[in-house]
Amino acid sequence: MLLMILAGLTEGSGILLLVPLLQSLQSAAVTHNVSGQMLQRMAELGVPTSTSFLMGIVLLLIILRATLLYARERLSTIMQHQLVDKMRLRxxxxxxxxxxxxxxxxxxxxxxxxxxxxxxxxxxxxxxxLGLLASLMTLLAYLIAAVSLSWQVTLLAFISGGLILLVLSGQRKQALSLGQQLGQANRSMQATVQQSLAGIKLAKILGQESSFIERFDHTIATLREQQLAFQKDTSLSKVLFQIFGATLLIGYLLAGLNLWHIEVAQLLTLVIVFGRMIPLFMSAQQQLHHCLHALPALEDAQRLQDAYRVNAEPTKLDSHQPIVIGKQIQLKNVSFQYPGKNSPSLAQVSLTLKVHTTTAVIGHSGAGKSTLADLLMGLLAADSGEILLDDILLTGPLRRQWRQSVAYVPQEVFLFNDSIRNNLLWGNPKASEADLLKALTLAAAEFVFDLPNQLDTMVGDGGVRLSGGERQRIVLARALLKQPTLLILDEATSALDVENEQRIRQAIENLHGNMTVLVIGHRLPTLEHADQVIKLEQGSVVAQGTWQQLKQQHGGDDASKKAITRLNF
Known part of the structure; x- marks a missing residue:
């Protein structure tokens, strides 16, 4: 704001100096009050008032104003980027x-x-x-200079300028509306890009490349239509301003000469003032259009941030240390239902996970297995019932603290487009080379050391340069690096061959005494070696016990194949 004020002052002072400068070039007496007072004051201070000296002052003012404008533009750009960065981070x-x-x-x-x-x-x-504020500040300086030269012409310009703004009010409303439509088009573009990139493989398999291209082309056309509409609206207002401005400028000149008989030097200065004010008014109008056009984006961003705050997790932690349990994790009559669902994902579920034991969870798709895992991780809060860590109720900020003690290996793994080393270090940033080697060995991922760059091998987007089994073993190693109290494996061995699956299972069995393991999966070896097996059906526990106990409940000593069939693996 200070730079804007100083730039306006230098502009106004330079304009006022034009009158005595022009009159001195005509060898005419300075009769204008403001200019005369300026020259009189300069003479009293012993400052020269010659034409060459006045030209030098005007030049210095121009240089000073240019420097101030440069500093202001640099600062405004820095402020813009700071605003964007802070808003994005927040x-x-x-x-x-x-x-x-x-x-x-x-x-x-x-x-x-x-x-x-x-x-x-x-x-x-x-x-x-910021540009609009600067324009208004400069306009104010011009207005003060114009009033000093002729209040009559200034009043006429002020009234006519107001009428122009009134005439163009529809253009400003249109800019706001186009900004809202552009927001919708941008969201559609973002969704189309994400879905198209995720579906490239499917499109190639189904031979639907042309359909993808057609859909993408339609989205691009819609977005471009909104952008061109705004450009058309902006250009139209610029044209109207130029036409109105030129007409008014001629009108001011005629009125000054014929109606108020203003001196030539004074009138020429007024022409310069209004000649600058008109494009400045036009610039202010354009800047206002862009502000209105961006306003819906601000409203959308604030609306989304408000939604984040309303739906925020409790964030005040009593401690940042991982929680260590000594006895058990217990669910007591836990129920959970997602919004918009007709039935609960889990209903009155009660079970106990003894510390340092392995629990297998089985059931049809949609039975509630993943919801159970999310509740045990503290990602979700139960609608009713209790989750106890020993005697501690898992609720509020404690859920975030508990997640520091939990590691999760999903079926659909996630890897950053980075090296294997850096992907592993997400599990434990302080891990040593020996820790990385141990985790990779436990996860049957020694293949890493056969790669040309070993730990520094780049995995590609989502780990695309590795096979499915290799990706899962890297993710398992990352989970083991965390040395969690609870390890949850969600179909984590589904992409492995028999040999590597057996090695991972053996590694999991070797973890007895160090961590509690929950395995979601249907593989027979996992079930046979689990301390307990839990079967979920429509969100309820319908069977619970050891593998042998469940087999007896479903047919005594029948063959494993019969048991698997009955339990719907």
Whole structure:
């Protein structure tokens, strides 16, 4: 703001100096009050008032103003980037701290669009807002100079300028509406890009490349239509301003000469003032258009941030240390239902996981296995019932603290587009080379040391350069590096061959005495060696006990194949 004020003052002072400068070039007496007072004051201070000296002052003012404008533009650009960076960081932090239950109901493309597109639009709009303030400050300086020269012409310009703004009010409403439509088009583009990239393999398999291209082309056309509509609206307002401005400038000149008989030097200066004010008015109008166009993006980003806050997890932790349990993890009559579902994912579930034992969970798809895992990890909070860590109730901020003691290996693994080493270190940033070697060995992932770059091998996007089994073993090693109290394996051996699956199972058995293991899976060897097997059906526990006990409940000493069939593996 200080730079804006100083730039305006230098502009106004330079304009006022033009009158005595022009009159001195005409060898005419200075009669204008303001200019005369300026020259009189300069003479009293012993400052020369010659034409060459006045030209030098005007030049210095121009140089000073140019320097101030450079500094202001640099600062405004820095402020724009700081705003964007801080908003992005705040939005991303709020996103990460939101409740998992709520996040699963949201569109990831909307969140990505907010982080990548909307906040960038806000930054651009903020920069135009700063430009608008600068334009208004300069206009104020011109207005003061114009009033000093002729209040009559200035009043006429003020009234006519107001009428122009009134005439163009529809253009500003249109800019706001186009901004809202552009937001919708950007969200559609983000969703289409994400879905198209995820579905490339399917498109090639089904031979639907042309359909993907057609859909993408339609989305691009819609987005471009909104952008061109705004450009058309902006260009139209610029044209109207130029036409109105030129007409008014001629009108001011005629009125000054014929109506108020203003001196030539004074009138020429007024022409310069209004000649600059008109494009400045036009620039302010354009800047206001861009601000209004970005306003819906700000509203959308704020709406999403408010939703994150409303659905935030409790974040105040009593301690950042992992929780260590000594006896058991217990669920007592736990129920959970996702929003929009007609039936609960889990209903009155009660079970106990003894410390340092292995529990296998089986059941049909949709039986509630993944929901059970999410509850045990502290990702979800039960609607009713209790989850106890020994005698500690798992609730509130304790859920986040408990997650530091839990490791999870899903069926659909996630790897960063980075080296194997850096992917492993996400499990334990302080792990030594010996720790990495031990974890890879336990996870049957010694293949890493046969690779040309070994731990420094790049895995590609999502681990695409590795096979499915190799990816799962890397993720298992990452989980083991965490040295968790509870290890949850969700179909984690489904992509492994028999030999490596047996090695991992043996490694899991060797973990007895170090951690509690929950295995979601249907493989027979896993069930036979589990301390207990739990079968879920429609969110309820329908069978629980050792593998031998469950076989007896479903047919005594029948063959394993018969038992597997009856338990719907």
């Amino acid at each position: 939005s991303f932090a709020l996103l990460l701290h939101a409740e998992w239950r709520w996040l699963t109901q949201q569109n990831q493309s909307d969140q990505a669009n907010s982080l990548l597109v909307d906040i960038n639009r806000i930054g651009v709009g903020f920069n135009f807002l």
